[in-house]
Amino acid sequence: MQLNSKTVTGVLLTVLILGVLYWYLFQPFRLVPERTQLAPDNGLGVAPPRAGGALGNRLVRLCPEALCRCAPLDNLSNSDFHLVAPDHLLYKQPSIVQGRTDVVTVTPWLAPVIWEGTFNPLLLDSIYKLKNITIAATVFAVGKYIRFLKDFLVTAEKHFFTGFGVHIYVFTDRVDEVPHVQMAPGRQLMVISVPSSNRWQEISARRMELVRTLIEEKLRDHVDYIFCLDVDSQFHGRWGTESLGGLVAVIHPGYYRDDRSKFPYERRPESRAYVAPGEGDFYYCGGAFGGLLQEVHQLVKICHSNFLDDAKNNIEAAWQEESHLNRYMWINKPSKVLSPEYLWQDFKPINPEVRIIRFSGVTKNYAEIRPNA
Template sequence: MIHLINVKSLTAVLVILGVLFLYSFLSYSRTSHQQNITAENRLSADVVAVGNEFHLVAPEHLQYEQPSIVQGSRIDVVAVTPWLAPIVWEGTFNPVLLDSIYKPKNITIIATVFAVGKYIMFLKRFLETAEQHFFVGFKVHIYVFTDRPNEVPPVTMASGRRLIVRLVPTAKRWQEISARRMELIQMVIEEQLPNNRNYIFCLDVDSQFHGRWGSESLGGLVAVTHPGYYRDPRSKFPYERRPSSRAYLAPREGDFYYCGGAFGGLLQEVHHLAKTCRHNFEADAQEGIEAAWQEESHLNRYMWINKPSKVLSPEYLWQDFKPRNPEVHIVRFSGVVKNYADIRPNA
């Protein structure tokens, strides 16, 4: 009798201990599972406990109004090219959503600017406004090419952002500055090519940022439509019209007129662009030809043959002296007002 009681008591104790162990294990697993959700998993959903069950809840950046394929947020502008590349305008993208997609990729954004001669006067404002608006929250490396390294202004930069100064020769003509840009851009990219996930943007230093320029601009090959010609027929575009030049575009050729002061994309894509434009520029020079707008003319020829995968609206390179047209809801980057006779050598 005593033996039977002991067996029953032992069985009850074991059952109780088993229940307690199972409860503790489940509680620990649930806590551990929630703590060990990686950043990548958190981008897709957060795990929350409701009673003894787990539920997936979309994080805040994925909670937005349902998109539509029959009704766009902008009906006053075209948001896609005939070759199906996006045209980026304010109101055509969700900045929070896009940043949440690109930030976990651990990419670096490279920017190049040329502050040669008196153009050094524009560098401080460029750098200060870039800190406020250009890929905020991303890793950014800004390469400054200048013949006056001692005059590069000190600018406080956020964590993950760097300024790299490169010495270049003084130019005798302002066209020489333009002519060497593709060569120097090519050289910078070749230093960075092992990490081909990174992006580069080549920007004019005599400009300043007024608003966000961020992940919405990322693409394989990115061009910016010129603010002075985006409403005009291509017959008015200042393409190189001499057939003897390698930048030549015939009257019925070309899509848009793109800025030489702002373009970019993936390193390998911009490397091919810079290498090709440099080769054509130098080949023209050997024959005594200089295209109408130097590297900008060669850029437009290249972009016509090699269509950009993303086109940025004139928001991304406006001109400070121009009043905004109705379709331009925001100016993100803009050329400053200046007197070319004062800053260009032998203008």
């Protein structure tokens, strides 16, 4: 049987199409845009853009085994994203047209800003109770700062994640002076001995390194969230599940009404903590920050590395770890921002928009308690 030219052409075209489909589906590698990889050594927590754009124009071979190396979907953490509430829980109906109008409650990158009146404590606690989470807190009581530890611990028992599993890690050079405070069931106090210092700046700068070591050696498999807090502070009101997030920052009470030109960022370009004029979102506290364990680990790792790079060049950032933290969070935006309610200053009058003080730095004589003030 003879085939006419149209039939032959149709058969050949069908074979060609099937061949292309087979090559695409079963080839031993795929050509995909090369992804930007994390580059911790650049001090930003992100890699610089490649030539040709943010993703670059180069192509890489990706073998079938590489395509299967992702973590199984059922192993991915849902601690921050999948919020399950108990069935039949009764609480006040939420509204999207009524609420706080005197303050901003969301950042330009759509992170919530937490103020009194923007969350339901009953609902949030019920959601996180089901997760059986554990929260760690670190506090440094070095030198004469040991005097503030008892009030910190006593007030934390009353207000800091009450009803949840909490591990408080106290770093101190005066282990024998750590006060005994009765802890509620499921809450623990651990004391870690550290050397003293003749410069308070060194104590401040060393915190990032010590928190990193703590996470890597003790907390990795036992804690979900961690907060790093100043010891010369007290709790006055609830600090709970409303503060949980991936990377959590606290707005500094001294600058939240100011133009960013007045923020005390590190302004020397040669420093790894440098924030240029005209840049920056908010000024964040070094005395209170936290989030998911893996997020805080990345933060302290990068900040400590940047501090060491500065030290090699005989540079000490203007406000030590707080300067490096602000640089990091300018690039790596926090996923939740806590209002100044979460670290007020006792010597400041309370502004009208601040309806509650949850945590505050106590009034003190720095010349008396700092070794080289």
